[in-house]
Amino acid sequence: MAPIAVTHVVEAAKPSKTTGNRKSAVEETGESIRLAARAGEYTDQTSGVAPTYVQANLIVLPSQYASDFRLLCRRNPVPCPLLAESKEVGRWDQLQSWIQGVTGDQITKDLDIRNDISKYMVYENGNLTKSHCHNVEAEWTEDHVGFLIGCSYSFETALTAAGLLPAHTAHGRNVPMYRTKIPLCPAGVFQHSTYVVSMRPYRRRDIEKVRGITRPYVATHGEPIDWGWDAVERLGIQDLSRPEYGEAPIATDGSPLVRGMGIEDDELVPVFWGCGVTPQEAIRRAKPEGTVIGHAPGHMLVLDIRDWDIIPKQEEIPI
Amino acid sequence: MAPIAVTHVVEAAKPSKTTGNRKSAVEETGESIRLAARAGEYTDQTSGVAPTYVQANLIVLPSQYASDFRLLCRRNPVPCPLLAESKEVGRWDQLQSWIQGVTGDQITKDLDIRNDISKYMVYENGNLTKSHCHNVEAEWTEDHVGFLIGCSYSFETALTAAGLLPAHTAHGRNVPMYRTKIPLCPAGVFQHSTYVVSMRPYRRRDIEKVRGITRPYVATHGEPIDWGWDAVERLGIQDLSRPEYGEAPIATDGSPLVRGMGIEDDELVPVFWGCGVTPQEAIRRAKPEGTVIGHAPGHMLVLDIRDWDIIPKQEEIPI
Numbered sequence: 001m002a003p004i005a006v007t008h009v010v011e012a013a014k015p016s017k018t019t020g021n022r023k024s025a026v027e028e029t030g031e032s033i034r035l036a037a038r039a040g041e042y043t044d045q046t047s048g049v050a051p052t053y054v055q056a057n058l059i060v061l062p063s064q065y066a067s068d069f070r071l072l073c074r075r076n077p078v079p080c081p082l083l084a085e086s087k088e089v090g091r092w093d094q095l096q097s098w099i100q101g102v103t104g105d106q107i108t109k110d111l112d113i114r115n116d117i118s119k120y121m122v123y124e125n126g127n128l129t130k131s132h133c134h135n136v137e138a139e140w141t142e143d144h145v146g147f148l149i150g151c152s153y154s155f156e157t158a159l160t161a162a163g164l165l166p167a168h169t170a171h172g173r174n175v176p177m178y179r180t181k182i183p184l185c186p187a188g189v190f191q192h193s194t195y196v197v198s199m200r201p202y203r204r205r206d207i208e209k210v211r212g213i214t215r216p217y218v219a220t221h222g223e224p225i226d227w228g229w230d231a232v233e234r235l236g237i238q239d240l241s242r243p244e245y246g247e248a249p250i251a252t253d254g255s256p257l258v259r260g261m262g263i264e265d266d267e268l269v270p271v272f273w274g275c276g277v278t279p280q281e282a283i284r285r286a287k288p289e290g291t292v293i294g295h296a297p298g299h300m301l302v303l304d305i306r307d308w309d310i311i312p313k314q315e316e317i318p319i
Numbered sequence: 320m321a322p323i324a325v326t327h328v329v330e331a332a333k334p335s336k337t338t339g340n341r342k343s344a345v346e347e348t349g350e351s352i353r354l355a356a357r358a359g360e361y362t363d364q365t366s367g368v369a370p371t372y373v374q375a376n377l378i379v380l381p382s383q384y385a386s387d388f389r390l391l392c393r394r395n396p397v398p399c400p401l402l403a404e405s406k407e408v409g410r411w412d413q414l415q416s417w418i419q420g421v422t423g424d425q426i427t428k429d430l431d432i433r434n435d436i437s438k439y440m441v442y443e444n445g446n447l448t449k450s451h452c453h454n455v456e457a458e459w460t461e462d463h464v465g466f467l468i469g470c471s472y473s474f475e476t477a478l479t480a481a482g483l484l485p486a487h488t489a490h491g492r493n494v495p496m497y498r499t500k501i502p503l504c505p506a507g508v509f510q511h512s513t514y515v516v517s518m519r520p521y522r523r524r525d526i527e528k529v530r531g532i533t534r535p536y537v538a539t540h541g542e543p544i545d546w547g548w549d550a551v552e553r554l555g556i557q558d559l560s561r562p563e564y565g566e567a568p569i570a571t572d573g574s575p576l577v578r579g580m581g582i583e584d585d586e587l588v589p590v591f592w593g594c595g596v597t598p599q600e601a602i603r604r605a606k607p608e609g610t611v612i613g614h615a616p617g618h619m620l621v622l623d624i625r626d627w628d629i630i631p632k633q634e635e636i637p638i
Binding site for chain 2: 187
């Protein structure tokens with residue numbers, strides 16, 4: 001493919017975009033967003049919402065696949081950092097935490113996994129059967145286990161604070177996400193799947209700074225997995241202007257954020273992070289029997305814990 | 320490349336091969352092998368040695384790279400499962416364990432990282448300067464940190480017990496190891512490196528059994544990352560008969576273990592696991608300043624802990 005470059009970047013912090021029918025930015029917490037989604041009052045995506053509150057990707061599986069999925073996360077912690085799961089099979093209201101020093105109750109005091117995300121996806125035998133539905137009460141059974149995976153929105157606050165506001169946030173859009181050819185390490189039934197990545201454009205000279213800021217966020221994908229125009233080919237991305245998930249990189253005025261041009265040291269380049277939509281790709285590949293539920297990409301579960309609660313100390317890296 | 324197949328396989332358990340000048344197989348423990356290597360009496364590779372004693376890959380780095388290397392392991396736990404590291408910077412005799420429920424003293428009661436491996440590799444500024452040397456006393460400094468990475472030899476005992484003796488063990492050879500094009504997730508200075516894999520041929524009908532047996536060994540690479548003839552191309556391996564590390568798959572009578580032939584369901588296929596030589600490839604890529612030490616591929620540090628000590632329980636999978 002011809003190289004393309006991103007034409008817009010906003011480095012200064014800006015007020016967060018309009019996000020549907022929330023009452024006021026000052027009231028936003030993880031709980032307030034969950035309760036609003038549960039009441040059907042919050043229906044938007046969640047990029048930039050409730051800053052510093054950790055957001056999570058969701059996968060809900062029949063219990064027979066729980067062990068393999070847990071192993072998939074363990075073997076692929078960059079795209080699939082496991083934060084928590086249902087405390088017991090069938091529990092949609094309580095979590096077991098996988099974050100050291102954090103309890104399930106601290107992650108979400110008041111939880112209904114079936115209702116607290118603004119939009120869901122439903123798969124039957126690995127095939128998408130419902131897209132962007134508002135709750136999954138009818139789909140949830142006593143045999144389901146919910147898994148929460150870290151989300152890169154968590155480090156966007158830190159990037160913004162450092163003067164590196166992500167372009168998609170500046171333009172009030174969902175982050176673009178792409179299928180890649182980078183293989184996941186298989187785990188049981190989950191085979192032959194590949195990484196999904198999110199993309200944020202940054203100036204080449206800022207890349208080491210961007211890497212350094214996101215590096216400690218190991219529970220929410222950490223530092224980028226690749227960057228630069230060469231990375232587009234290495235990752236096997238077909239067309240940067242047509243992401244498989246999220247929204248194309250287009251500015252609020254409708255102008256494209258990407259255009260054909262050469263590469264200069266001082267130009268913007270795409271930077272790619274592991275993405276928590278990866279497990280949904282794995283579901284499509286593995287085609288597990290029965291009903292699987294995920295969040296709609298960009299529509300995350302917003303938690304009670306804060307970004308700083310999930311940065312591990314050095315002494316917390318056991319096998 | 321043309322598909323090639325492995326012509327020999329041995330499924331029955333066999334006595335371990337002749338392994339240099341060890342006195343007797345019945346006396347073999349991790350400690351006895353370490354002390355023999357320290358005394359210059361054990362100089363061979365360690366596949367099939369001291370069965371059930373965990374073996375480890377070694378990387379020794381200047382302290383300024385320790386943090387990035389720890390993160391590299393954390394982000395790539397399949398090729399780089401971190402078992403332990405020097406208890407403090409400069410310590411070659413005591414370990415800090417990263418295995419839950421196991422202390423450093425339990426991993427090795429009597430240790431001299433500079434002498435207890437039969438053969439070492441030395442890199443200066445990322446370039447190999449010494450190959451297969453017997454000790455690294457002269458190279459070790461007070462600024463060095465040693466890291467131990469799990470080794471796939473640990474699950475070979477379990478495979479053998481299940482009637483799936485690895486072909487290289489049956490033929491008294493080192494396991495073949497190959498460079499691949501599968502990227503590691505970068506961490507700090509460690510960028511643009513790729514997986515190294517080990518290969519063991521198995522019958523196609525045995526692959527699910529092989530996967531199941533090795534799956535629990537998450538601290539020693541776990542289940543295979545890929546398998547079958549298609550995998551050779553997916554991994555970007557140029558020539559299966561010419562591994563970059565270890566020994567070519569050739570039988571004791573000199574006949575090749577690989578030959579050109581078509582693929583049949585009932586034929587042997589190559590099965591690939593993540594390999595602890597991966598960090599040495601990362602060193603060659605990153606070219607860290609100063610002296611880096613590794614084990615010679617196949618010549619591992621044999622520990623006091625046993626294979627069953629490193630199989631984690633389900634409740635031990637924190638972020």
